[in-house]
Structures are given as structure tokens and as C-alpha cells.
Amino acid sequence: IAGITQAPTSQILAAGRRMTLRCTQDMRHNAMYWYRQDLGLGLRLIHYSNTAGTTGKGEVPDGYSVSRANTDDFPLTLASAVPSQTSVYFCASSDSAGGITEAFFGQGTRLTVV
């Protein structure tokens, strides 16, 4: 069982370029999330989705977009990358309708925008 898979693991990106971070889960969880982690700021929620076909904005959504065409995949797109988007990005999923409901995390994508 893979759990949550993120790709790529790391990337160096030129400013102004478009980039999609991929996230796939095989646990059939209804909810999925994207966070960015920056030193001293903890994890901040970018976008989330409670079920396929729906998405919502988190704490820091500007400059990012997401889609949720099916249960398993939740890609995060940077339309025109800027250096302030240099960060470690984590995708997570949870079974929000179940009793436990904690989020399970992917291994992260380290993105550097130059």
C-alpha cells in the first residue's frame, strides 16, 4: 500500500514558469489537502477538497490553484512561479466522514523558485 505519493520529490524552477505538483492517494479518502511548510511558520493550508468535484481555499491560496476530478488525485498548480513560493509542499488526505479522521501525509516536494 503506497498511501500518498507526491511527485516530483524536488524541483528547481525558473520564476515565471508554470508548475504542477502531483498528489495521488490509494486509501479512498474523501478529503485531500495541500500545505506549504516554511521555517518558523509551521504548516499553512493552501487549498483543500472535501470530496471529488469540490475544492476550497485555505489560509494562503493566492498564486495556487487545484482541481479534484476524482477521489485519488489532487494536483496543485503554480501558474507563474515566484521566489516566495520556494517551500516544502505537503499533500495529505483524510477520511473526514470516519471516526478518527487524522490526515496522512505524503513525503513532500521541495520546490525552489529562482
Place this chain on the structure above:
Amino acid sequence: ELKVEQNPLFLSMQEGKNYTIYCNYSTTSDRLYWYRQDPGKSLESLFVLLSNGAVKQEGRLMASLDTKARLSTLHITAAVHDLSATYFCAGRDRDDKIIFGKGTRLHILP
């Protein structure tokens, strides 16, 4: 909107000592989570607290929840070096967003 605050943000302690990390949250949250993160790694779930008065223990770590005070604590008993990590608390809001605190970086000195 749910806000989650942890303190302290950094803690250096001697092996064998006890200490507590505090997690305050601003609005009603029906779930409170604790995670551990080792340097360069992803987050690992430690505890899920579902109701007022909930207490969970795993080894030297014990987590509790007081929903009336909007406070959760993570207590470390007789710390050992292997517990050095960053610990996060998180709450779930009414829209099912999971919001994290800034984390507590714990450094345990031998």
C-alpha cells in the same frame, strides 16, 4: 476562523526531565491532532483527541484535551534523546479544514 497557537516554539531540555507543550485554539474544533516531524521527513500522526477530557498515552508521551478551555497539552515524561523532533498540534474546523500550529521544536540534550 480556527487559529491554533503552540507554545513554546522551541524547547531545549535535559534527558530525564518532564515538560509540557501547550496548544490553544480559537474556535470550536471537534478534533485535535498531534503530529511528530523529524528533520527532512514528513509528518507522523501521534494522537487524535475526540472529546473533552480525552487522554491518550504512548510511551513517554501523553496528550490531553480540554474543550472548554480550548486547550490541548502534550506531556513528555523522563525525556530521552530519541524524542527530539518538531511536534505539531492541529484542529479541524467546521468546514473540515485541518489547521496547524507553528510547531514546537524539541531538542533533548544527553
